[in-house]
Amino acid sequence: MQQRNDQWLWKRNNERVVLAIQMSNHSWASDTRDLSSQLTLKQMNLATIEQIHESKAGREPALSPGQLAYVINAVAFTCQSPSNFYGLNLIDALKHQLNGSRVPSGAFLNHYEYGLSVLALCNSNAHVQANYVDVLLRGMRSDYTHRFGSDEASMVISAVACLLQRDDRFMQKFDHNLPARIDHLLSHQESNGGFGNVHSTALAIQALSAVVDLKNSIRLILEYSRCSTAVAKAQQWLCGAQEEDGSYGSLYTTAEALPALTSGTYVHNPSHCHVVNEGAEQSNPYINYVWEFFQPSARYIEIRVQAVNGRTGSVLYNETLRDVRKDTPLVDIVQQISESDDMFVYETEETAWGNVITSMYGIAQDGHSYSYWTIKHGPPGSEKPAHVGIDQLKPANGESVVFEYRVITHGQ
Secondary structure, three states: OOOOOOOOOOOOOHHHHHHHHHHHOOOOOOEOOOOHHHHHHHHHHHHHHHHHHHHHOOOOOOOOHHHHHHHHHHHHHOOOOHHHEOOEOHHHHHHHHHOOOOOOEOOEOOHHHHHHHHHHHHHOOOOOOHHHHHHHHOOOOOOOOOOOOHHHHHHHHHHHHHHHHHOHHHHHHHOOHHHHHHHHHHOOOOOOOOOOOHHHHHHHHHHHHHHHOOOOOHHHHHHHHHHHHHHHHHHHHHHHOOOOOOOOOOHHHHHHHHHHHOOOOOOOOHHHOOOEOHHHHHHOHHHHHHHHHHOHHHHEEEEEEEEEEOOOOEEEEEEEEEEEEOOOOHHHHHHHHHHHOOOOOEEEEEEOOEEEEEEEOOEEOEHHHOEEEEEEEEOOOOOEEOOOOOOOOOOOOOOEEEEEEEEOOOOO
8 A cells, every 4th residue: 555656546557456455355445434445446447437538549558358357357346337437338348358259369368368357247247148158168178277377277267266156057067177177276286385476376375265265066065175275375375475575576466465365366245345334424424425426336226137937937037237327217227238138138018007028038928828028026035016117117226126927817
């Protein structure tokens, strides 16, 4: 922190330093008792916006996928919205780079940068397309090694861990693949506990710690013990590698090592997005105003959206959206989903009750079989039928919205 300049920033790598601090101290960006963190966050945001606009004007080179992924991760970890970052959709910009890309070629030189990009989407709760996951799966050679060694393996493992934490159904894809990746990464650990250098050791600690955090997965229970042991040895080596001033030489290397010392990982936990000292915030209108200004995400809500074929029991869509602006009509929400998910296709029809869904995922309502799309909303598990159209329905924070295709009999 002492290396910040009079603009409350560092000379470069601002998003990486902010990300490292937040990974190490989850309350840093949300602690309203100390506005220095909000000042740094605001300055990082302004610097990022300026860089993006300068690149669009041709005065600065465009952000690489890796740079953009670091920005998105920093934005997500500090509880802001990457898909509505002061009017900029960083998620769409990253997906534009990912779509149609092969590794190594084009924008992605290796799977480190690709894994970091998928991790950014996952941490932002954005839709991760199946082909992105397939590229991660193909990222290993037939002998289960990575072309660029432990760093590449560490970042891909972190991305996979995020996907599994978000939805354990991904385990079907990574059942044998992930343990093989862990084997490969652990093969790089030296007898002294390190993984070659400070940067590689820190990345390995973060990846293995992310696996340890997957304690809800029965299939990975055999991995926890050896990952925990490897992390402890690596952290001991990392502590011994510190210089007299407590740093690890360069700002970039120190930023990478900082969260590793606290077992911080690149996998974002949404529960960490809360305001510290809420009583003080409520009793001080100025603090409340400043927090609203510095934290754009305070104007956003979180909802769960599901699409279910009740006739077959299949779940077509099931995601938690954390970047929905307050008081947004459901018609706008489903449009935003369809723009980020090519599979989410729907049709509507104007009726006396407002706009209603007539088709979703290619399944159209059928009057002959009395099969229609219905909408329920409310607290998860206690949803009730909506009595207005999607243009009038405005989900509240924490609500669940369920689109269900089902048979409606007389009187229902």
